[in-house]
Amino acid sequence: MSSPRIPVSSATPPRRPWLPMLLAVALAACGRGGPAPETVPEAAPGTGGRPVVYQVMTRLFGNTNTTNTPWGTIEENGVGKFADFTDTALAGIHELGVTHLWYTGVPHHALVRDYTAYGIADDDPDVVKGRAGSPYAVKDYYSVNPDLAVDPARRLEEFRALVARTHAHGMRVIVDIVPNHVARGYRSTTRPAAVRDFGEDDDTTVEYARDNDFYYVVGTPFEVPVWPEGYLPLGGEPHPLADGKFDENPARWTGNGARSHRPDFDDWYETVKINFGVRPDGSHDFDRLPPDYAERDAAAHHAFWQGRDVPGSWVKFRQIVDHWLDQGVDGFRYDMAEMVPVEFWSYLNSHIKQRRPDAFLLAEIYNPAEYRNYLRLGLMDHLYDKVDLYDGLKAVMQGKAETDSLPPIRDALADIDTRLLRFLENHDEQRIASPEFAGDARMGRPAMLVTVALGRSATLLYFGQEVGEPGAGDAGFGKASRTTIFDYWGVPAHQRWMNGGRFDGGALSEAERGLRAFYARLLRLSAEHPALRGDYADLHAYNRAHTPGYDGRLFAFARWQGERRLIAVANFSAGRDYAIDLALPPALVAAWRLGDGRHAVHDLLGAPLDSALVVEDGRARLSLRLPPHAAQLIEIAP
Incomplete structure (x- = not known):
């Protein structure tokens, strides 16, 4: 936020x-x-x-x-x-x-x-x-x-x-x-003539009115927060207005909803909250949208x-x-x-x-x-x-x-x-x-x-x-x-x-x-890549269960649309190289219609690959070396 x-x-x-x-x-x-x-x-x-x-x-x-x-x-x-x-x-x-x-x-x-x-x-x-x-x-x-x-x-x-x-x-x-x-200190000096300024027509004698733009701490002037030790506006540089005072009477609620005339330093004290027809008790003061x-x-x-x-x-x-x-x-x-x-x-x-x-x-x-x-x-x-x-x-x-x-x-x-x-x-x-x-x-x-x-x-x-x-x-x-x-x-x-x-x-x-x-x-x-607007399959759980060396610092998934098929692999380790044989679930191999044999691959993000996706009896594995911080987006050739 x-x-x-x-x-x-x-x-x-x-x-x-x-x-x-x-x-x-x-x-x-x-x-x-x-x-x-x-x-x-x-x-x-x-x-x-x-x-x-x-x-x-x-x-x-x-x-x-x-x-x-x-x-x-x-x-x-x-x-x-x-x-x-x-x-x-x-x-x-x-x-x-x-x-x-x-x-x-x-x-x-x-x-x-x-x-x-x-x-x-x-x-x-x-x-x-x-x-x-x-x-x-x-x-x-x-x-x-x-x-x-x-x-x-x-x-x-x-x-x-x-x-x-x-x-x-x-x-x-x-x-x-x-x-x-x-x-x-909101005040528009450039607004069109037909536009009313925030607060210009407010009734400041009440905490809340539906068409008031602000909420008021009635009868009490605003006071600046108590500055924490070591803090002064502008780092302590002299300024004619940096006097620990701000002219606002009555005080208005602070942007984060603080209702005190003297908000805390941790509040959004430089702002005032706008009233959208929400009463102080949280109830509404406007027509509702029907659920449909x-x-x-x-x-x-x-x-x-x-x-x-x-x-x-x-x-x-x-x-x-x-x-x-x-x-x-x-x-x-x-x-x-x-x-x-x-x-x-x-x-x-x-x-x-x-x-x-x-x-x-x-x-x-x-x-x-x-x-x-x-x-x-x-x-x-x-x-x-x-x-x-x-x-x-x-x-x-x-x-x-x-x-x-x-x-x-x-x-x-x-x-x-x-x-x-x-x-x-x-x-x-x-x-x-x-x-x-x-x-x-x-x-x-x-x-x-x-x-x-x-x-x-x-x-x-x-x-x-x-x-x-x-x-x-x-x-x-x-x-x-x-x-x-x-x-x-x-x-x-x-x-x-x-x-x-x-x-x-x-x-x-x-x-x-x-x-x-x-x-x-x-x-x-x-x-631009159609596969990244297409379908998704998780590869992580399958490899956690079936691939030696694949652990909780690695993450893999598949994306595809038609014959454009991608495998994304990320290494979140800052200091470990991985050498793994990434596995594809048999259901994905079947969905991709990958026949037995070697399928050429290349990394769209530029990492050199010296292997191929090998499919045998409906099971597929891809040998990968993943250095620290690796991010590979691997495309399988049609």
Whole structure:
């Protein structure tokens, strides 16, 4: 989730004991949580097969400055611009097989820099995390981050030019929408005249009213959190607004649902929660969707909401997505979608699909019991597969679990496989190469093979992952192991691919170039190879039972469509070579119509193979040598 918005230790993800309770309230408001439907549509509409999403922290991508001073200013540490996504840069991204480019941090969020000359009010460092600010504390939804523009006065024009360049390179554009909360200092100075601002018409004398945009701690002014030892805004640098105060009376609920006038430092204190017609007791204050709408299309959902009286916040977000569609974007990544009732998503997404049937709608969600509701009732195209495959793979990569844990994960999600988004890194997660995760970027090879080839889902690649960026360095508010989303910073391994703005990989090491080539080859195969859109068979259990030397650090499965037949084999050991005779179950040999004899094979990911698949009396074996971190995608000749 987008929740490392607080400093975390380099070793441990932040704990949020309030999150299960908060999600329970949100789900109670939705009235869901019963038995999951058995199936969902085979493929999300308009996604064109298997999307590959490339996520960039927009302000970090093009930054060539290598100073990296903690809490550094733009002048010290530099910042990337929309203009840094040149034709050469975009071509380099596209060669990774990318279909959708997710530009993180585009909507104007709170940050600590003087843009008053452009009519932008200063933000208070007491309610901004970091100096560059969290991209998930949006300050003005009708503008873009002025840091990203060469000329801040023309910032929206520069963004539209970026959208056009991205489209010219055959990729679609995704930006974040964060319905659950906005920046504590939200104030849109660029909204159309007909649009009412968040909170503008609120009755602040009550905790809750259906058409209030915020929840209020009535009669009590806001107080900033008690800073933990060693923390001061901007690292202690003097600033006229960094005085331990923020003018807000009455106080409003914090983005994660904290109802105190003085939230904790571990709360999302820089944000305020949006009211979607959910009463403080968790009950709903809006019309419900009839259960049979789980089987109806976007047009039927859209018709259902016509003429209905909905909370004012719903209308405001419909106006916001219309604005972004007008800028040419092709879809949205929805932050913490499960903290917002599913009826709102039906209302919003059905509206979007009337304008753009091919829009790409991605939800950040962590409750598997709600996955199918957010797909079928909320009309999402794709959902994060985080608590299932990502968490399972991370445990295997760290040696905390064996690969026996992976097939049950795949089986439990088989009915919605095409509607998931799978990843190994994003802005919230630790870098694979960080000591706190795997400590070695090569571990991404077997794990990414499984991520991409296990099913037919969409795939996410986070910028720098393809060259082994370790996320090292204490940037200020953001801590090591995750590339900062709060600070001005350079990303060293990524900068070596940038090579001073040439975007040719000229400064990469041989190992980094090899890793990038691996990701490019694998991701292109995910979109192009018919077998990876076809059937699946588990080879793991059979080889655990029948193949000497095959253990819980290896993982194998088969994919095929017609005569295109693949065997995927991954070695999650960091230090062990395996020499095994991988066996195919007789039922698969029969299904593939493999006659006795030798069948030529080759590895689509480039590993040399000096053997053949040998079939004798309906049984098949393939002799393999699997070095540490091996990832092989072996095709059997027709």
